[in-house]
């Protein structure tokens with residue numbers, strides 16, 4: 001058997017079960033994967049783990065079972081359902097993409113990677129994954145798991161990201177034209193379950209007899225990576241006002257820029273390229289602000305530390321702000337949930353704010 005055949009035999013018997021996946025047995029019986037579900041899962045999986053995505057995927061497909069349902073939803077509802085998955089531009093692009101598929105493609109996803117890539121939020125990797133999995137297009141799919149497997153198989157020492165074209169070339173040669181989608185998912189599964197970053201289980205790996213790194217006994221050193229630049233640090237202050245019934249004062253962020261359109265507790269200007277103010281002088285209004293902690297959060301391009309202040313402030317909300325009786329139901333980014341939880345402290349755990 002070739003390596004691809006061995007891998008597919010292993011996949012047929014040992015594939016992971018996921019809510020968006022069509023099993024190889026069902027595919028053999030003639031079921032085709034639903035492109036909407038494949039697309040939705042791939043967009044959710046960008047920068048997020050399978051374990052986190054599963055619950056969101058189930059929620060989204062219950063709310064919006066088909067692309068036309070998602071196109072009919074409001075952006076606000078989509079952002080709310082997305083809250084906690086991070087990278088909110090992905091949620092906005094998800095909605096834009098659904099709108100475009102509904103209005104410009106008659107509700108059907110285009111069937112090739114080249115055409116898919118023209119849609120919002122679909123980069124080269126996602127386009128290849130959807131085309132291979134949903135439409136069986138013979139295109140190489142390379143995610144982080146596959147990079148690890150391939151650099152080990154062929155002992156590729158060129159560091160990432162420079163090694164990407166080389167890896168893609170290898171994957172293109174390995175991909176069997178009859179089952180490109182199953183092959184891509186098999187490689188992902190192998191990387192996630194057997195060819196793990198630490199202590200890969202080479203003894204039970206279907207590719208072991210041809211794996212060069214396994215023969216040298218040191219697969220863990222792959223893939224090689226170019227050193228990362230340290231992320232710049234920014235600081236700022238966040239102000240959490242709590243009403244008499246435990247309500248939290250919120251406002252909406254501007255429609256453009258980082259976390260655009262999401263809700264937040266008022267903060268100082270940490271999104272500027274210069275560090276924001278960390279003192280109580282940056283508060284949006286006078287109150288008895290008390291420092292109650294700090295929250296760290298890592299964004300794609302910088303690390304942020306917000307000093308958190310709390311005040312029990314039964315005031316009427318300033319313009320553009322509102323008292324939220326249940327902050328968990330708001331379109332709050334993870335950073336802001338952390339900020340509010342830091343302000344509420346232990347007092348909030350196990351107690352509903354509306355009690």
Ligand code: SF4
Nearest residue numbers: 195202205211214219
């Ligand atoms: S033999 Fe080991 S290193 Fe090679 S692909 Fe399999 S699990 Fe990974």
